[in-house]
Amino acid sequence: MSSQTTKSPYWQGVRDGSPFVLVIVPFSMLFGVVGTEAGLHIAETMAFSVLVIAGAAQFAALQLLTDNAPTLIALVSALAVNLRMAMYSASLTPWLGAAPLWQRAIAAYFTVDQSYACAVVKFEQEPRWSVAERLAYFFGVVTPICPLWYVFTLVGALVGNAVPSGLPLDFALPITFLAMIGPMLRTPAHVVAALVSVTLALVLAWLPYNLGLLAAGLAGMMAGAQAEVMLERRKAGRA
Amino acid sequence: MIDGPALWLFIAALGLGTYALRFVFLGLVGSRPLPAWLLRHLRYTAVAVLPGLVAPLVVWPAATGGTLDAPRMAAALVTLGLGYTTRNVILAIACGALTLFAGLALMG
Numbered sequence: 001m002s003s004q005t006t007k008s009p010y011w012q013g014v015r016d017g018s019p020f021v022l023v024i025v026p027f028s029m030l031f032g033v034v035g036t037e038a039g040l041h042i043a044e045t046m047a048f049s050v051l052v053i054a055g056a057a058q059f060a061a062l063q064l065l066t067d068n069a070p071t072l073i074a075l076v077s078a079l080a081v082n083l084r085m086a087m088y089s090a091s092l093t094p095w096l097g098a099a100p101l102w103q104r105a106i107a108a109y110f111t112v113d114q115s116y117a118c119a120v121v122k123f124e125q126e127p128r129w130s131v132a133e134r135l136a137y138f139f140g141v142v143t144p145i146c147p148l149w150y151v152f153t154l155v156g157a158l159v160g161n162a163v164p165s166g167l168p169l170d171f172a173l174p175i176t177f178l179a180m181i182g183p184m185l186r187t188p189a190h191v192v193a194a195l196v197s198v199t200l201a202l203v204l205a206w207l208p209y210n211l212g213l214l215a216a217g218l219a220g221m222m223a224g225a226q227a228e229v230m231l232e233r234r235k236a237g238r239a
Numbered sequence: 240m241i242d243g244p245a246l247w248l249f250i251a252a253l254g255l256g257t258y259a260l261r262f263v264f265l266g267l268v269g270s271r272p273l274p275a276w277l278l279r280h281l282r283y284t285a286v287a288v289l290p291g292l293v294a295p296l297v298v299w300p301a302a303t304g305g306t307l308d309a310p311r312m313a314a315a316l317v318t319l320g321l322g323y324t325t326r327n328v329i330l331a332i333a334c335g336a337l338t339l340f341a342g343l344a345l346m347g
Contacts, residue, residue, distance in 0.1 A: 026329055044246060051254025056285065060292055061253055065240050067301075071249055077292070079256045083284035089264040090273050090281070096265060108262040170302040171311055171339055175318050177293040179331035182322020184286045193283040194290040201291035202298060213291050220287025225279040 009126075009133040013140020016122065020114045020145050027055055028149045030176060032156020034059070037169050038066045042157045049153035053112060053146065056180060057081040063173050069210045077210065080217050088116040095123045096138070098131050107135060110142045189231060193224030310342025 007015070028049060035045035040062075048058045057078045064074035088111050096107055118141045123134055163169070185191050197220030204212030241249065264273070297315045299305040318335030322328060 047250045080288045082257045085260040087281035093264045104265050108265050111261040174296040175335040178318040179322040179328045183326040190286045193287045197287045197291035198294040201294045216291035217288040221280050221283045224283030
């Protein structure tokens with residue numbers, strides 16, 4: 001990707017975002033199907049995908065609601081899954097912070113895993129881009145992604161009732177989460193965070209109101225951050 | 240499960256809260272630098288919450304009344320293993336689902 005193209009930043013963004021279509025289409029469709037299976041109306045399922053527009057948190061919220069977890073606990077847990085968005089927001093700020101507020105407000109809505117991942121790589125490769133060019137690239141990346149997220153949520157919600165009743169859909173959500181966790185385990189610190197979280201979630205499962213999950217999430221976060229510090233120190237000591 | 244106005248309130252709150260998380264730095268903080276310890280913790284939120292959420296669902300599946308179940312455990316291990324090694328979420332979901340179908344068919 002080092003070759004300088006004459007394509008506009010917007011179209012470069014569209015090109016870089018296109019491969020994610022293969023992930024977005026089945027994923028949003030699955031959300032539509034499990035939403036309908038859980039008893040949501042189409043408008044409610046669509047509201048999730050349009051207002052929240054974050055797959056993992058949508059699935060987490062749906063799982064906790066169908067388990068009849070207290071609403072506040074379900075809300076806090078789903079928002080905790082989305083805390084990484086705050087990190088994305090923080091790391092996009094040096095690149096896009098000078099744009100007008102209304103443009104930053106729109107960019108914030110479209111800050112998803114894919115747009116963030118493409119943008120930070122590209123912005124570092126093209127340090128001379130103006131803020132307008134960076135925003136054009138950013139919106140280019142989400143062009144093939146976000147509209148399909150809505151459309152295929154709708155398709156999934158519509159075909160949800162046509163799914164044969166014998167299918168073990170109870171396990172669709174766990175499988176989806178497990179598949180997402182695998183690629184997240186990028187460093188030993190991520191593995192530590194996940195292991196601490198799993199252990200505490202199982203040991204504290206007796207706690208009321210799903211509080212065990214909140215404790216496990218908090219402890220996993222702290223364990224991951226601590227492990228990162230220790231690993232860096234060891235690396236520095238060796239160098 | 241909640242429904243009607245309570246569900247709509249929930250979806251709206253989750254949407255607003257998520258938007259707030261996306262907007263907080265880009266919109267409000269501007270380009271002031273953030274403390275390193277905060278960013279370090281934010282990096283591990285998703286990987287700390289999702290495994291804790293999924294672990295009880297795998298060990299005590301609701302469909303079997305909460306007893307450990309070989310097909311579901313096998314499907315979970317295949318999915319996690321493939322997700323980790325291939326980094327391909329859709330492939331991992333597909334193979335995990337196939338493992339579950341095969342396991343349930345074999346166990347009758």
